[in-house]
Amino acid sequence: MASMFETLRAAPPDAILGLSEAFQADPNPEKINLAVGVYKDAAGRTPVLECVKRAERYLLDHETTKTYLGIDGLADYRDLARQLVFGDAVEADRVAMVQTPGGTGGVRVAADFLASHMPATTVWVSNPTWENHINVFSAAGLATHAYRYLDASKTGLDFPAMLEDLETKSRPGDVVLLHACCHNPTGVDLLPDQWRQVAEVLSARGLLPMVDFAYQGFGDGLDKDAEGLRTLLTVCDELVLASSFSKNFGLYSERVGTAAVVTRDAGSAAAAVSQLKRAVRANYSNPPRHGAAIVATVLTDLELTNLWHQELEQMRERIAQTRQRLVEALRGGGADRDFSFLLAQKGMFSYTGLTPMQCDLLRNRYGIYIVGSGRINVAGVTPDNVERLCEAIGQVLG
């Protein structure tokens, strides 16, 4: 019998994971990894939050079973996640929500929901966007198109171009994906008034907003970061959401997220829940318990919630201070270019405006690993490496 797999070709490697592998193999003792997508503290570690440790101790003593969760996950978790994301912007009975394995699981369940209910829709994503968006929507069988997002310097927003694309290229019934805050990979977010204008365009053209909320609390604060999403809901009465606790709880490997659909009325929400559950059942049957139990334990205990707020603020403050420090050190490192745009960008990631060739030079000459698009993880910059990094950037720019 002929081999079924003889003609199989290896899939292209993941660009960012590939860089991380090259980083591991690099013997340079002063190497710096700014390619990874996780938060790092000033010592370069990605620690378990203390509120998480305490919740885990509590669970160890009190958890009585590891039996399956329902298809839609833990009810307490869903209520708390809905409250955190939407606040009072929408009535609870208009939100159909399921617990998912991370934000990626949320995007996939939402994509499957859209593909089954609106198979002819096109999902409009920003150019650029988190690269997995296009993978996931394609895997669900949905077409994607990109709307313009960045200006010529690639460090700020070209809002007129974004609006023009949404107004003139989309068709009614299309989906428009927006990053709630801390846009990955650019750090370039919409301003409050721009959210309102986008909401009006979506509503006028009959477009459905889908919001990816992977970094709540990493920009300006838990509620501030949700303002764009909540503004959308003052104009648009239907919306799709994917959210994640990977970053703000540091629960990356526990896979904790949600997929949600906001509908006009409770009856449609009940139908939407049943469809989301259908997508979950076909993908992985039901979600993992541990991470969601941690989040629910923290958010139902006032002391643990306060501790989480403090720990989240520390992460946010460190990123903001690092942005400040970077701008100063780049000035000191001899870069002629003005990098103050780093202060306007939000969250862990930033587009630096460095070209692919400059990123190659940084890697080959200095052991500094940056994604070819010029995206850096600001949280990979520490007091120990900032001077060296900025001198190297000054050299490759000079």
Ligand SMILES: Cc1ncc(COP(=O)(O)O)c(C=O)c1O
């Ligand atoms: C924009 C965006 N959406 C979703 C995710 C997925 O997060 P998770 O690790 O929870 O699957 C990420 C993670 O990098 C992201 O940046």
